Amino acid sequence: MNEDFLRDVLEGLKRPQPSLPAKWLYDQTGSELFEEITQTDDYYVTRTEAEVMEEVYPELRAICGEDAAIAEFGSGAGIKSRRLIEEMKPSAYVMIDVAEDFLRDSEKRLRADFPAVQVTGVVGDFHNAVKLPQSFEGATCRLGFFPGSTIGNFEEGGAQDFLSKSRETLGDRSRFLVGVDLVKDEDVLLAAYDDDEGVTRRFTKNVLVRMKTELDAEIDLDAFEAIALWNSDAERIELGNLAMSDTEIAVGGERFQFAKGDLLHTENSHKFTEASFTRIAEASGWKIAKMWTDPRQWFGVFLLEAD
Missing domain, CATH: 3.40.50.150 (Vaccinia Virus protein VP39)
Structure with a gap:
């Protein structure tokens, strides 16, 4: 088990705004998905x-x-x-x-x-x-x-x-x-980070897949949907996995509750x-x-x- 990954996941899930370091998006699958993102029409x-x-x-x-x-x-x-x-x-x-x-x-x-x-x-x-x-x-x-x-x-x-x-x-x-x-322009930015092919959504959700496979986490993947938002005040795109229903994540012997509408933040893209x-x-x-x-x-x- 990757202890650094587990430590960062547990620390991130305990934050007032649950979040995970963006570097954990980039395993073999994540890196391949990102390369695919760069080839989409919207990016x-x-x-x-x-x-x-x-x-x-x-x-x-x-x-x-x-x-x-x-x-x-x-x-x-x-x-x-x-x-x-x-x-x-x-x-x-x-x-x-x-x-x-x-x-x-x-x-x-x-x-x-x-x-x-x-x-x-x-x-x-x-x-x-x-x-x-x-x-x-x-x-x-x-x-x-x-x-x-x-x-x-x-x-x-x-x-x-x-x-x-x-x-x-x-x-x-x-x-x-x-x-x-x-x-x-906001429309140009949002299209780039929520492409029609859904590659960015798969990329964002890949960190949850990694948690299941590498950390034996209990996660209902269908309970989360990857989203992209534009924060005009901070001048950044915000990516994360939004809970579509009440759910929980169990990992490392601890359980974390997510109510419908709660966000597990994964990455910012500042402009x-x-x-x-x-x-x-x-x-x-x-x-x-x-x-x-x-x-x-x-x-x-x-x-x-x-x-």
């Missing part, structure tokens, strides 16, 4: 970021030169990195991810596809500082990569804490390329303005070197430099 984030990145590559090549190493935080399948590797031709690419099985599969594929690049998978929780291999440390240009606006998934204050920890991980004179989803993200980055020891965006200003790619 604009991946397509828009890819559009912006086409403008980024030539400038980034000029900045980094020929001796670059890339470390991607929460790499998943490494899909977004493939284009970056093709364009940057780095000497090394480091994948950091908490889902080890998924990481090893991705590592194997990338090694086969990019034999000239030293690909290394590091199992780690990027919420904390991570020790990177010498293949990264020795490069002239050390570039962190955090695409997909995953920066928006942290709890309040978590984005600043992550940027501080990543500053420690990447080291002095490093750079950090961060994809950031920007505030926009940013250029000003709000700049404030967080600068408070974390980074400075903004450059920002790129699309014509609709739906998505921003920020290049940070260690200050």
Whole structure:
């Protein structure tokens, strides 16, 4: 039994607003579902970021030169990195991810596809500082990569804490390329997080499935429905599993009651303005070197430099 998972579940269920850390959404199944989400018609984030990145590559090549190493935080399948590797031709690419099985599969594929690049998978929780291999440390240009606006998934204050920890991980004179989803029309946002295919709902509910299979929890999965809400005051999408009837969850020798309408919160997706993200980055020891965006200003790619 995963004791860390059990501890976080018990702590989360005891909160006034029951909630679970978003990192537990990403086992093998969750990671695969998330990759599927990025391909849905409603999820604009991946397509828009890819559009912006086409403008980024030539400038980034000029900045980094020929001796670059890339470390991607929460790499998943490494899909977004493939284009970056093709364009940057780095000497090394480091994948950091908490889902080890998924990481090893991705590592194997990338090694086969990019034999000239030293690909290394590091199992780690990027919420904390991570020790990177010498293949990264020795490069002239050390570039962190955090695409997909995953920066928006942290709890309040978590984005600043992550940027501080990543500053420690990447080291002095490093750079950090961060994809950031920007505030926009509510209808566009809600459609992206409640797609017609229902993939996001399966993704959100997967944490309950994990609790049943990995922690022997007693849960009536049919009693919960995955939902997405827009909180305009906090400028974030809120995801969770809503109790559709009175029910309970039994896990770790304890029982937790849910009345109809109670929410088990699983994840936030904060949206940013250029000003709000700049404030967080600068408070974390980074400075903004450059920002790129699309014509609709739906998505921003920020290049940070260690200050």
